Each structure stands twice: as structure tokens, then as C-alpha cells.
Amino acid sequence: QVQLVESGGGLVQPGGSLRLSCAASGNIFRLYAMGWYRQAPGKQRELVARISSGGGTNYADSVKGRFTISRDNAKNTVYLQMNNLKPEDTAHYYCNTDPAMSNYWGQGTQVTVSS
Numbered sequence: 001q002v003q004l005v006e007s008g009g010g011l012v013q014p015g016g017s018l019r020l021s022c023a024a025s026g027n028i029f030r031l032y033a034m035g036w037y038r039q040a041p042g043k044q045r046e047l048v049a050r051i052s053s054g055g056g057t058n059y060a061d062s063v064k065g066r067f068t069i070s071r072d073n074a075k076n077t078v079y080l081q082m083n084n085l086k087p088e089d090t091a092h093y094y095c096n097t098d099p100a101m102s103n104y105w106g107q108g109t110q111v112t113v114s115s
Helices: none
Strands: 004-007 010-012 018-024 034-039 046-051 057-059 067-072 077-082 091-097 109-113
Touching: 004 091, 018 034, 018 091, 018 109, 034 067, 034 077, 046 067, 046 077, 057 067, 077 091
Parallel strands: 010 109
Antiparallel strands: 004 018, 018 077, 034 046, 034 091, 046 057, 067 077, 091 109
């Protein structure tokens, strides 16, 4: 059974930075593209960043230039470096494969951007 555990969220002021981590059991990172998703209150969950098994990255337009996704296959961990955070980045953040597997969703981590 694959487990994904997200961490690193918190409360930050606009313009601040956070680094999210996603630790996985098993060796799925070596096989699959991974993504960071977020869900704000009243909105659908959206994919904001993905990284292929080979390291290629893609970003939603809303975070391009501010967020950076990376992976460390030796540590079975995916990261999301978030800079210049905006109030509209406030959401619950999750990692999963891309495309997402329904039984891989973890608890996620809350990011709140507010002054």
C-alpha cells in the first residue's frame, strides 16, 4: 500500500516562501510522474506542478515563475518550493501521481497566505 505524507505548510505573509515535502513509501517515484495539487475552499482540486520520472517539469500558469517542483528518488521525496506567495495561493496542498490515483491521496498540508 502506497502512502504519501505531505508536510511543510503553514501561515505566511504575502511575498513569503514555503517549501513543501511529500514523502512516499515504496518506489513509485522512479516509475511515475508526480504532481502537487491544491484545493481552495469552494473550488475544485487543481494540479499546480508536475515532474516526470525523467525530471521534466510543468506548471499551472498561476504559479509559473514562483513555484519549483523537484524530486529526490533516493529519498522517495518530492518537493514544492513556493516563493512570492499570494493570498490566492491559500489552499490545502496534496501530492499524488500524475494522473492522480484515487487511493493515493494523503492528508495534505494547509498553506495560508495572509497578512
